[in-house]
Amino acid sequence: MSMSPLAYADSLRIGTIDFVSPDEIKVLLDIEAPDGVALNTGTPRPFPRINGYVLIPSDDGHLVAQVEWITIERSQYPKRKGMQDFGLVDLPYPLRKMSLNPLGVLAYESKDPNGHDSYRFRRGVESYPTVGDSVLLPTQNQLRAIVESGDNRHVPIGTSPLAANAEVKIDPDRLFGRHLAVLGNTGSGKSCSVAGLIRWSMDEARQARNGADPNARFIVLDPNGEYANTFRDMSKVRVFAVEPSDGIEQLQIPLWFWNSAEWAAFTQASAKTQRPTLVQALRSVRDGVFGATVTPSHEMRRYLRTLVSILQLERNAGSPWGKFPQPKAFFEKLKKWQEGLANQDSFSDNEKAALGATRDKITGLINARLGQYPTYEFTRGDVDELLSLIQSAHATFGGSDTDILPIDADVPRPFTGDQLLRSVEATAELLGVSEYVETMQMRIRTLLSDSRMKIVSGTTPDLTLDDWLRNYIGDSEASNGSVTVIDLSLVPAEVVHIITAVIARMTLEALQRYRKLHHGKTLPTVLVMEEAHTFIKRYHDDAENQNSAAICCQVFEKIAREGRKFGLGLVLSSQRPSELSPTVLSQCNSYLLHRISNDRDQELVHKLVPDNLRGLLRDLPSLPSRHAILLGWASELPVLVQMNALPEQHRPKSDDPDFWAVWSGQDGKGQTVERPVNWKSIADDWQQINTPDL
Numbered sequence: 001m002s003m004s005p006l007a008y009a010d011s012l013r014i015g016t017i018d019f020v021s022p023d024e025i026k027v028l029l030d031i032e033a034p035d036g037v038a039l040n041t042g043t044p045r046p047f048p049r050i051n052g053y054v055l056i057p058s059d060d061g062h063l064v065a066q067v068e069w070i071t072i073e074r075s076q077y078p079k080r081k082g083m084q085d086f087g088l089v090d091l092p093y094p095l096r097k098m099s100l101n102p103l104g105v106l107a108y109e110s111k112d113p114n115g116h117d118s119y120r121f122r123r124g125v126e127s128y129p130t131v132g133d134s135v136l137l138p139t140q141n142q143l144r145a146i147v148e149s150g151d152n153r154h155v156p157i158g159t160s161p162l163a164a165n166a167e168v169k170i171d172p173d174r175l176f177g178r179h180l181a182v183l184g185n186t187g188s189g190k191s192c193s194v195a196g197l198i199r200w201s202m203d204e205a206r207q208a209r210n211g212a213d214p215n216a217r218f219i220v221l222d223p224n225g226e227y228a229n230t231f232r233d234m235s236k237v238r239v240f241a242v243e244p245s246d247g248i249e250q251l252q253i254p255l256w257f258w259n260s261a262e263w264a265a266f267t268q269a270s271a272k273t274q275r276p277t278l279v280q281a282l283r284s285v286r287d288g289v290f291g292a293t294v295t296p297s298h299e300m301r302r303y304l305r306t307l308v309s310i311l312q313l314e315r316n317a318g319s320p321w322g323k324f325p326q327p328k329a330f331f332e333k334l335k336k337w338q339e340g341l342a343n344q345d346s347f348s349d350n351e352k353a354a355l356g357a358t359r360d361k362i363t364g365l366i367n368a369r370l371g372q373y374p375t376y377e378f379t380r381g382d383v384d385e386l387l388s389l390i391q392s393a394h395a396t397f398g399g400s401d402t403d404i405l406p407i408d409a410d411v412p413r414p415f416t417g418d419q420l421l422r423s424v425e426a427t428a429e430l431l432g433v434s435e436y437v438e439t440m441q442m443r444i445r446t447l448l449s450d451s452r453m454k455i456v457s458g459t460t461p462d463l464t465l466d467d468w469l470r471n472y473i474g475d476s477e478a479s480n481g482s483v484t485v486i487d488l489s490l491v492p493a494e495v496v497h498i499i500t501a502v503i504a505r506m507t508l509e510a511l512q513r514y515r516k517l518h519h520g521k522t523l524p525t526v527l528v529m530e531e532a533h534t535f536i537k538r539y540h541d542d543a544e545n546q547n548s549a550a551i552c553c554q555v556f557e558k559i560a561r562e563g564r565k566f567g568l569g570l571v572l573s574s575q576r577p578s579e580l581s582p583t584v585l586s587q588c589n590s591y592l593l594h595r596i597s598n599d600r601d602q603e604l605v606h607k608l609v610p611d612n613l614r615g616l617l618r619d620l621p622s623l624p625s626r627h628a629i630l631l632g633w634a635s636e637l638p639v640l641v642q643m644n645a646l647p648e649q650h651r652p653k654s655d656d657p658d659f660w661a662v663w664s665g666q667d668g669k670g671q672t673v674e675r676p677v678n679w680k681s682i683a684d685d686w687q688q689i690n691t692p693d694l
Helices: 005-011 140-148 172-177 190-208 260-267 274-286 296-317 326-339 349-367 380-396 417-431 438-449 451-455 465-472 496-517 548-566 582-587 599-608 611-617 659-664 679-686
Strands: 013-021 024-029 053-058 061-075 093-111 117-123 134-136 155-160 166-170 180-183 218-222 238-241 483-487 525-529 568-574 590-593 627-632 639-643
Touching: 053 093, 053 140, 093 140, 117 140, 140 166, 155 190, 166 172, 172 190, 172 568, 180 190, 190 525, 190 568, 190 639, 218 496, 238 465, 260 274, 260 438, 260 496, 260 548, 274 296, 274 417, 274 438, 296 326, 296 349, 296 380, 296 417, 326 349, 326 417, 349 380, 417 438, 438 451, 465 483, 465 496, 496 525, 496 548, 496 568, 525 548, 548 568, 548 582, 582 599, 590 599, 599 611, 611 627
Parallel strands: 180 568, 180 590, 218 483, 218 525, 238 483, 525 568
Antiparallel strands: 013 024, 013 134, 024 093, 053 061, 053 134, 061 093, 093 117, 155 166, 155 639, 590 627, 627 639
16 A cells, blocks of 8 residues: 555654754654664665755755764653653653754756656755754655756766765866865875776766767876876876886976076075076076077177166166175176177177277276276266167167067076076176075086986977977877876985976966967866875965975965966875865865874864864764765765775775785785895996896
């Protein structure tokens, strides 16, 4: 005999509300409510259950709430429905109560083609229930609708154990477009989740294209070398590492990619003298007839332009007529400048005449101050006249007013390390600060002479900027593959932060220019940062000289703030969220939280989510592997997800060390485990000794 709709609805009732607030609803459970397993919802399932879902009838359908805690209170008598003679029994009796977090509304839409009711969940509560309202168990259909609601849910990532194993899907626009943080302890499944999100997204996109490769771009920055073989079965995966091998290309981040801030951080340039010298040297070395042979006439034009820039700075600072020893320092600079104004046979008559007039003026200024008791002060008129002559000579050699404006020190134009070193030396001489930049020059020489720095020393002289963008970000229509894995595991510690910062910054700036040239259209790209706490670490922004780690963090902070506008999504994976930059974490709109045991990390995660969701996060210390809590913009409601399993060959190589298998010689499956070691081959590889017989 089938039940009437009213009788069926009444059978789902589990209690009544006896307390209501905006972030908490307390419920008194009926005596007849299930106390272990609910059998009246279509399929047996555990109830009551922490973090499970219940419904409360409302004007718009049903208010969806999540169970935060369950408790028992002692009562003088049982409050059983239909009993009136309460006074006949006066014995202590347990009453069950539970607390709920209101999440949103489950609204009825229509019947689906199979005749089942169709529901849709939307986040937010417009009207709250009142004391005495009924609380219901959701049916299987309603429970699935709670988890499976949402538009553009294309990519399945797992199932929800708390919602009848409903399939959990995500909208890639929400997940990757607003930045994602994957947080959890070592061994909790973070790396597999990151690899799975990339793989499952590509699989669904490939199906949508009827088997064709998707026009997608994932760039994985891999500090531990875990992902080199993870995507091998996917077509045209690009893998770069310090030491190339079969299927792995040479990582190349040439030093002419570095901007002035990155150079200053690496060389630890002081703010007063070394940094201005470095910036001016970068401007000079990046200048030139791009892609053409530099002639003596062009070299002189560049030299004159540098003199104009320096002289304008000196005049604006008032150094020539300032207090001692500033005028004497300006006098010494004039003597240095004069040495570089020599004529060349290839110069035209007009160019030689312009240089001669400039030399004569400088000679006159110098001779006037060579007496027994010289006065080094210069007048404003002397400086203005000299500046006019140098500007005229600069124009004679083909310069212009716009050319006098300093070229951007950060424009990625090719140069070699030796050219930069010579430019620093020449600029220091022109500025009269040679003795103050020796330590900076020494650091640059160390970079150029260290064989481990081959990834930045320019071992591929014909590498162009467009080749690099094509190989590392992806060619048009992703014709050379959708995934780039950059193995940073053997990058020297001295430059690993700089290299990471350069890759991230170049990616962002390339996408900025793409949008500029394509009338606001973006090129969706995802940048994945493993071990993010190492590269996006909190830093003190009050330091005068930022180190490499701070520069790296600042790049990712800029991506977190601005990347969405240019189509650059950020995925962070970290086991220490408390060490991450607060700026980056606050810009992440979605979180996939695996097991987190550390108190500080738990405290930080609790601060990232609204107060009424913190009950769900109490599960974090006890989550099993492969289980995670998905919350934020990518999910209509916080949901516990059992992530889909990845085959062993698709997992990143981040397994725990197999101590017992090596110790005992058995792997638990009857297979013998041998782990021989040849320290000679390791030592030779470490010392970079070529030994063909090994």
